[in-house]
Amino acid sequence: MTVAAVETPVVVIGAGPVGQTTALLLARWGVPVVLLEARASRELAGSRSICQQRDVLDVWAHVGAEAIAEEGVTWTTARTYYRDRELFAWSFADRGRSPLPPFVNISQSRTEELLDRRIAAEPLISVRWNREVTALEQDASTVTARCADGSAFIGTHAVLCAGARAGGLREALGVGFPGESFADRFLICDLRASLPGWETERRFYFDPVWNPGRQVLIHPCPDSSYRIDWQVPPDFDLAAEEASGGLDRRIRQVLGARPYELIWHSVYRFHSRLADRMAVGRVLLAGDAAHLVAPFGARGLNSGVPDAENAAWKIAFARLGWGAPGLPDTYHAERHPAALENLEVTAATMRFLAPQTDAERTHRREVLEKSAADPALAPAVDSGRFAEPYWYVDSPLTTPDPSRVFAGRPPKGQAATPGPGLIVPDAPVTVPGRPEVTRLRQVLRGGLTVLVPAPGDVAGVRTVLRGLGPVPSAAYVLSDLDPDGLLTEALEARPGEAWLIRPDAHVAAVLPANDPEALRAAAHRALGLT
Structure with a gap:
């Protein structure tokens, strides 16, 4: 724009x-x-x-x-091992079937x-x-x-x-x-090597024989390169490891006899x-x-x-x-809770990866051993919950909907049901006259957007939007954008309701399409005007 x-x-x-x-x-x-x-x-x-x-x-x-x-390298499968046994593997859920990869x-x-x-x-x-x-x-x-x-x-x-x-x-x-800062350190090595079958998988190892009592994480990267992270003791000395040949031995324990090129390496602590x-x-x-x-x-x-x-x-x-x-004063109200959520999730992961008490160490060992014997216990193994957009359900800019109450953090690997405060799924869409547009969020970032259920709702919605003055805005009929019904399905959209969406693709309100006063009030609220 x-x-x-x-x-x-x-x-x-x-x-x-x-x-x-x-x-x-x-x-x-x-x-x-x-x-x-x-x-x-x-x-x-x-x-x-x-x-x-x-x-x-x-x-x-x-x-x-x-x-x-x-x-970027697209990877779709995350595999988790305990010693030499695979515990489970999972792939990313995508409610909206976005053309973009889940991660690169x-x-x-x-x-x-x-x-x-x-x-x-x-x-x-x-x-x-x-x-x-x-x-x-x-x-x-x-x-x-x-x-x-x-x-x-x-x-x-x-x-x-x-x-x-x-x-x-x-x-x-x-x-x-x-x-807090964690005592254990982590060694990163960026390597170039040929590892057939590993190009689209993230591999996480608990207690492998080549790093007992600690973890190793392997990620594929572009140009046949890989990143390997080893959890190492607080007194780990990288210079001494290199001088003694220990770094090469450490890498060989993962790669075997395959040739490799060491591109970069470093040691860091978590905070x-x-x-x-x-x-x-x-x-x-x-x-x-x-x-x-x-x-x-x-x-x-x-x-x-x-x-x-x-x-x-x-x-x-x-x-x-x-x-x-x-x-801008509402920035703290939305992003501080998001940061708290990240701290809570990652702190739980670190307590599992690097237990600090006897009780935590016992819990970790029992969970891993039991999961190796019973795959149904795999959800208790915490190798990290992947990043997900935060939900602004308690934001002063969000208009709540009693019929769409947020159920809380969704199960690992699943997407939350869309509603006020949540980001909309990035589903495939079609916009007449705009062949470059292939997904929903491409039409959302120009201002406020309203998705309406039927052509007859557009005129009233546009009247409300014009009443906002110079605020950039647009209204679309859901069925025009979504001839195949994928977006409607992803939203779990109901007949007769309109979706007011912010410039960052978060839902500001879901409300009756035939209620201009409700739409006006929700738009004012989304702009911090009330």
């Missing part, structure tokens, strides 16, 4: 994937951005955050970075390269390297970012996406970052921390600057990108007069 850009930019601090995504999304709304990065240049090394979930791929496709999904594996370095290409093509984004932000000052209408070199940048808002470098700014904002506030005045905290989680379940970057989208559309709508000036 094209809108007139307002002059004062938004300041985005940190040019990692979350900062890059924030900048690109704001630019899509016509909002200029200054993207500040403390480093002098991009560090293109190592896999780091590799698992990118479907809903994140959808956001990147929206900003023109479809190549991330295209280049691609190195964070390559993701950053591809996002950099999009940023270079975007005239509304100005990237400033070697700009370490040391202070943030606010007044009633602006934020000033002061840098170590003496430069300063003024914006209407700032989004802090500086990850591990955000500590000083977080502290200066008065934001606490409570949590579980959450900012006590994700919004301080006109400064929003996103990604690792706001929350750190253990990576099992790939909930790090896959929660940082939804942070970016939530922040971007709210800042844009507030700046452009489409929503309430305080709309």
